[in-house]
Amino acid sequence: MDDLSAQFQHESAVIDILWRQDVDLGVEREIFDGCLRQREEETMRERTRERDLKRERELERIMQRLQKLDEETGECLPSPSSVNSQKPQKLPSQKQGFGELASLPDLQYYLDVLESDSSSLPLEDIAEICQPNLPDPHPENSTDAFCCVSELTQAISDSLTCLPSDPVEVLETCIQTLSDSSNSMYSPSNAVYSPESELILPKSQINDSVLSEFCSELNTYTINADQLNMAPAQQTLSQFEERHVMLGFDDSASVGSVDLETSLYESLSNEQSDKDELESIQSDYTDLLSLSADAMMYETVTNAQEQTQKTRVRRGCRDEQRAQALSLPLSVHDIIHLPVEAFNEAISTCKLNHAQHTLIRDIRRRGKNKMAAQSCRKRKMDSLFGLEDEIEDLKRKKDQCMEEKERNARELCETKEKVGKLYNEVFRLLKDEHGNSYNPREYKLQLSTDGTVYLLPRNTAHKNKMSTGDLNVAV
DNA sequence: CCCCCATGTCATCGA
DNA sequence: CGTCGATGACATGGG
Numbered sequence: 001m002d003d004l005s006a007q008f009q010h011e012s013a014v015i016d017i018l019w020r021q022d023v024d025l026g027v028e029r030e031i032f033d034g035c036l037r038q039r040e041e042e043t044m045r046e047r048t049r050e051r052d053l054k055r056e057r058e059l060e061r062i063m064q065r066l067q068k069l070d071e072e073t074g075e076c077l078p079s080p081s082s083v084n085s086q087k088p089q090k091l092p093s094q095k096q097g098f099g100e101l102a103s104l105p106d107l108q109y110y111l112d113v114l115e116s117d118s119s120s121l122p123l124e125d126i127a128e129i130c131q132p133n134l135p136d137p138h139p140e141n142s143t144d145a146f147c148c149v150s151e152l153t154q155a156i157s158d159s160l161t162c163l164p165s166d167p168v169e170v171l172e173t174c175i176q177t178l179s180d181s182s183n184s185m186y187s188p189s190n191a192v193y194s195p196e197s198e199l200i201l202p203k204s205q206i207n208d209s210v211l212s213e214f215c216s217e218l219n220t221y222t223i224n225a226d227q228l229n230m231a232p233a234q235q236t237l238s239q240f241e242e243r244h245v246m247l248g249f250d251d252s253a254s255v256g257s258v259d260l261e262t263s264l265y266e267s268l269s270n271e272q273s274d275k276d277e278l279e280s281i282q283s284d285y286t287d288l289l290s291l292s293a294d295a296m297m298y299e300t301v302t303n304a305q306e307q308t309q310k311t312r313v314r315r316g317c318r319d320e321q322r323a324q325a326l327s328l329p330l331s332v333h334d335i336i337h338l339p340v341e342a343f344n345e346a347i348s349t350c351k352l353n354h355a356q357h358t359l360i361r362d363i364r365r366r367g368k369n370k371m372a373a374q375s376c377r378k379r380k381m382d383s384l385f386g387l388e389d390e391i392e393d394l395k396r397k398k399d400q401c402m403e404e405k406e407r408n409a410r411e412l413c414e415t416k417e418k419v420g421k422l423y424n425e426v427f428r429l430l431k432d433e434h435g436n437s438y439n440p441r442e443y444k445l446q447l448s449t450d451g452t453v454y455l456l457p458r459n460t461a462h463k464n465k466m467s468t469g470d471l472n473v474a475v
Numbered sequence: 476c477c478c479c480c481a482t483g484t485c486a487t488c489g490a
Numbered sequence: 491c492g493t494c495g496a497t498g499a500c501a502t503g504g505g
Contacts, residue, residue: 366484369483369496
């Protein structure tokens, strides 16, 4: 039995080697190996398992690194998962991992929460979200923080007393107030990021009740906005984002994960002392982004295709995210592909604010231009291929011409040779009146246009042709 | 680290 | 004069 098994394995290995070397076995390989499919499936399952395990390990490693980062900076990162830290530890799913990373800049979490429920999230809910999810990572600073919050709140309230008509302005005012106050009150060393980065608020203050206070103020304002029949929180925050208000990240950070990546890089780039760590985290983060983009795709396409697809998805989803952030009434596909009339009608019927209008126009322009660029490049490539084909055709024609030229030259030589022989033959047959042959150095034969052949003396060939009339031979 | 390639984006031009 | 498509130039990201 063992012998049979060993023999079977040996034969399978041989067939496998032949098959890999593309040796024609005459029939399909499955004939030889009935277990092939099963083995492939097992291999695939094994790979999938390994990949999943690897991803889980990576996620875990990233979490550890992030935690380590915290310890190094002496900061604790609030994140959705940190709230649930009491729960039994389990491996983070892809979305969880991404969510944790997205929470790196603190406010991103709240913006994400806002974005995740883009239908209509009143500011009361924002305040609710902010407050219970804000553990105090620095209890020892709580007193100071509280004092500062009071001052900030007072400043915001002062700002709000002269209520601007534009809700976005209110938010900008709030943020400006916060940032001004924080800049003056705290040393840069307390800030989450260095002064080169754009985060203005000290991290601890953002983490703590400042946001709650801030949200309360926003809540107050929302009531005013509602009274004014203006768009409530969700639209307001969208405008707020669109107006590039400095919440400590650039606008892109608040819009999408891709740009958040940039924000993360920028914010971490000051950690020159741990460059390798940073690069590692960057790559981990990139992996996470791609994982969250489309996990199914990962399983089905080849590595090369996968990479191309990942790049495409990451690039292509920017406008999707922007559109989502501003709650555009049309899908990006519709924005790009609707006919002009339908598009114009759509954007006129849907009452869009300035930011939405600008974005929807930009998305359409970019989308159209993207397609135009693609077709332009395709035309260029087609033209290039056409020119290459033309070059090949011309080369072939040139070769044909060269061959013809050589053939003609050969034929010319042969013809000349024949003519020479014939000439000599004719010349040899010619005799004078005494029966002597003509000296070829003194005479020559010349063919006239009418086919008559003349025997002419060489020195006075043309001049004496007719006058001498020595001979007139018809050949 | 540099180069190459594919793709997206912007600026500009002409229809 | 505004819009749109074409295209060159540049940026970005991955191999």
